[in-house]
Amino acid sequence: MSALKETRPMRLKALCLALASLMLATVSVATPAAAQIEVDVNKGDVQPLPIAIPAFGGTRGADIAQVITGNLERSGLFAPIGQQVHIEKGLNVAVQPRFPDWKAINAQALVNGQVTVEGGRLRVDFRLWDIYSEQQLLGLQFTSTPENWRRVAHKISDAVYERLTGEKGYFDTRIVFVSETGGRINRTKTLAIMDQDGANPSYLTDGSYIVMSPRFSATSQEITYMTLRPEGSAIYLFNLETARRESIGQFPGMVYAPRFSPDGGRVAFSVERGGNSDIYVMNLKSRVSARLTSDPGIDTSASFSPDGTKIVFNSDRGGSPQLYIMNSDGSGVRRISYGSGRYTTPVWSPVGDFIAFTKQTGGEFHIGVMRPDGSDERLLTTSYLDESPTWAPNGRVLMFSRETSGGPPRLWTVDVTGRILRPAPYPGSGSDPAWSPLLN
Amino acid sequence: MSFSTKHALRLALVTTAALSMAACASKPKPGPGVGPGPGPGYPSQPGPGPGVGNVVPGSIQDFVVNIGDRVYFDFDQYDIRSDAGPVLDAQSQWLMRYPSVMVRIEGNADERGTREYNLALGARRANSVREYLVSRGVSPARISTVSFGKERPIDPGTSEDAYQRNRNGHTAITGGAR
Incomplete structure (x- = not known):
C-alpha cells in the first residue's frame, strides 16, 4: 500500500480519473x-x-x-x-x-x-x-x-x-477526508482522497487554510466541503472529474456543515448570524436558499434521509445537543434522542434503517446507531474522542475518526453490529472521513 | 477513562472555579468607569505575564500585554464570566481611546466536543464578546467575528487546565494599531 507522503502536499493532480469503461460480462460456464x-x-x-x-x-x-x-x-x-x-x-x-x-x-x-x-x-x-x-x-x-x-x-x-x-459490496469506493499534519497547535489540514483500501491517495487543497466536513454526492463524482480562514468560512462544490471548484455564495455570517440531498440537487448547510446557527437548504440549479430552522438554539449537522423527505440534525434547543428530525421543508420537528449524554453529528444511513451519531457521555465519546424514530440505540465504540461517522454505501460499515488523549486523529472502521472494529488502511493522521457511493 | 480519573477531573474543575471566584472576590473589580491603565486587576485570567517595559501605547503589544486579548468560558457555555467582564471593560476603553483600531473576535472551543457543534459554540462565544464590547460603546462597525471551533487550540495539553485555556474569545487586532 502506498502511504500518503505527509511532508509536503503534492500538487492537485488532474483528477479526471480513468473511470473509463469497466465492462462486466457474465460467463455462463455453469x-x-x-x-x-x-x-x-x-x-x-x-x-x-x-x-x-x-x-x-x-x-x-x-x-x-x-x-x-x-x-x-x-x-x-x-x-x-x-x-x-x-x-x-x-x-x-x-x-x-x-x-x-x-x-x-x-x-x-x-x-x-x-x-x-x-x-x-x-x-x-x-x-x-x-x-x-x-x-x-x-x-x-x-x-x-x-x-x-x-x-x-x-x-x-x-x-x-x-x-x-446477500448485501451490496462497498469496495469499489473512495474516501474523501481531512489529512492532518503538524502538532496540536497550528495543525495543517488538507483535503485528501483515497481508495477505500488506502491506495491512490492524493491532495485536493494545499493546506494553507483549514478544511472541514467533506461530503460526497450520491449521484455524481462531486464533493462539498467547508473552508475556514480568519476572514470567514465558505462552502465549496468540487467536481472530482473536471477539477472544477466553486463557492455556493456569500453569506452574512459563517457557513458550515454542508451536505448534499440524495438526488444531488440541493445542499443543506448551517448559517451563523449574530452567534446563532440555523439550517438552510440551497437549490443548486437556481441557487435560491430557503431557511429551514429559526430557533435560537444551535441547529447544525443536517443529514438527509435516503428518500430526501426528511432531515436529521443536531440542536441544543432543549438545553443540550440532541438529535432532531424534521421534514425537508423544515416542518414537523421532533426530538429523537433521549438517552443521557450529548448527541451530535447525525448521519442517515444510505439504506435508511439507521442514523449514526457521536455520543458524549461521562468523559468518553462513542459512535452509535439508532433507528430513525430514536429506538434501538446501540453504542458501537468507546474512546477518548470518536467522532465524524460516515456510512459505507451498503449501510453495513462506518468509518470515523478516533483520537487518543493527546494523539493525532486516525481513521477507523466499525461494522453496524459494533463487533468488527479496526483501523482503516491509511497510515497517516486523518479526520472527517466521507465515504463515496459505489463507483460506476 | 476510569471512574476515579473522571472524578478527579471534575474535582479539579470545581477547584479551579472556586479559586477563580475567590480571586475575583478578593480583588477590587474595575467597573466600566475605571480607566484601563497598566496592569488591570484580572489575576484569574491565565493570560500573559507581567507587563513589558517601553510598550508603545496603542500598539498591538500594548493591547495584548497591558489589556489582555483573551477571555475564557465555562464548558459548553458562552455567557461572559464575572472574571471576563473587567478584561472586556478594559478592552472597550482601550478601543475607544484608539478609535482607528479594528478587531476580529475569534471564538474558540476545547476539544471535548464534535467539530461542527464546536464551530457553532465558538460563534456564540465570539458574538458574546462582540455584544459586550458594543454594550460598552465600541462601534459594531469596528468588530468582526469568526469561530475557529476546536481548530485553533492555544494549549496542546489534555488536562482540564488546557481545556479551559482553549475555551476562549480572542480579540485580534486586524488594523489601525500603532
Whole structure:
C-alpha cells in the first residue's frame, strides 16, 4: 500500500480519473445453483468464512488476488487462507478446481481467475466456488484499461461479497477526508482522497487554510466541503472529474456543515448570524436558499434521509445537543434522542434503517446507531474522542475518526453490529472521513 | 477513562472555579468607569505575564500585554464570566481611546466536543464578546467575528487546565494599531 507522503502536499493532480469503461460480462460456464454457504452480516460474531484466493493467472494476477484478499479480510466476515498452504496450484478458469484439495485446507469458498491483456485492454475472468457443494457460484469477466486493475479487483471483491452475504459490496469506493499534519497547535489540514483500501491517495487543497466536513454526492463524482480562514468560512462544490471548484455564495455570517440531498440537487448547510446557527437548504440549479430552522438554539449537522423527505440534525434547543428530525421543508420537528449524554453529528444511513451519531457521555465519546424514530440505540465504540461517522454505501460499515488523549486523529472502521472494529488502511493522521457511493 | 480519573477531573474543575471566584472576590473589580491603565486587576485570567517595559501605547503589544486579548468560558457555555467582564471593560476603553483600531473576535472551543457543534459554540462565544464590547460603546462597525471551533487550540495539553485555556474569545487586532 502506498502511504500518503505527509511532508509536503503534492500538487492537485488532474483528477479526471480513468473511470473509463469497466465492462462486466457474465460467463455462463455453469448454472449457478443455490448457495450452500452464506455469510450473515447481521452477526458480527460469527466465525469469518474461510476463503482461498490464489494468485490469478497472468499479468497483475497476484496483485489482483492480493487486493481482493485485503478487502475481504478487512470486512471481518472472511478469513482468507494463506497461499502457502494451498495444495492445488495453477488453476485454470476453464476447468473445475480439485475440490478435495481445497476441502483439505478447510476452505469453504474459492476465488480463482485469469488476467489477459489484448489490444491494450485488460480482461479478468474469475470464478467463485462453493467447495462443499462443489458448485460454481459466480463466473464473471471484467474488461478495462490495464491501469484500472485495482478497480477491477474491487469490483470482483464486491461481486464475491454480494454473492456470499446477500448485501451490496462497498469496495469499489473512495474516501474523501481531512489529512492532518503538524502538532496540536497550528495543525495543517488538507483535503485528501483515497481508495477505500488506502491506495491512490492524493491532495485536493494545499493546506494553507483549514478544511472541514467533506461530503460526497450520491449521484455524481462531486464533493462539498467547508473552508475556514480568519476572514470567514465558505462552502465549496468540487467536481472530482473536471477539477472544477466553486463557492455556493456569500453569506452574512459563517457557513458550515454542508451536505448534499440524495438526488444531488440541493445542499443543506448551517448559517451563523449574530452567534446563532440555523439550517438552510440551497437549490443548486437556481441557487435560491430557503431557511429551514429559526430557533435560537444551535441547529447544525443536517443529514438527509435516503428518500430526501426528511432531515436529521443536531440542536441544543432543549438545553443540550440532541438529535432532531424534521421534514425537508423544515416542518414537523421532533426530538429523537433521549438517552443521557450529548448527541451530535447525525448521519442517515444510505439504506435508511439507521442514523449514526457521536455520543458524549461521562468523559468518553462513542459512535452509535439508532433507528430513525430514536429506538434501538446501540453504542458501537468507546474512546477518548470518536467522532465524524460516515456510512459505507451498503449501510453495513462506518468509518470515523478516533483520537487518543493527546494523539493525532486516525481513521477507523466499525461494522453496524459494533463487533468488527479496526483501523482503516491509511497510515497517516486523518479526520472527517466521507465515504463515496459505489463507483460506476 | 476510569471512574476515579473522571472524578478527579471534575474535582479539579470545581477547584479551579472556586479559586477563580475567590480571586475575583478578593480583588477590587474595575467597573466600566475605571480607566484601563497598566496592569488591570484580572489575576484569574491565565493570560500573559507581567507587563513589558517601553510598550508603545496603542500598539498591538500594548493591547495584548497591558489589556489582555483573551477571555475564557465555562464548558459548553458562552455567557461572559464575572472574571471576563473587567478584561472586556478594559478592552472597550482601550478601543475607544484608539478609535482607528479594528478587531476580529475569534471564538474558540476545547476539544471535548464534535467539530461542527464546536464551530457553532465558538460563534456564540465570539458574538458574546462582540455584544459586550458594543454594550460598552465600541462601534459594531469596528468588530468582526469568526469561530475557529476546536481548530485553533492555544494549549496542546489534555488536562482540564488546557481545556479551559482553549475555551476562549480572542480579540485580534486586524488594523489601525500603532
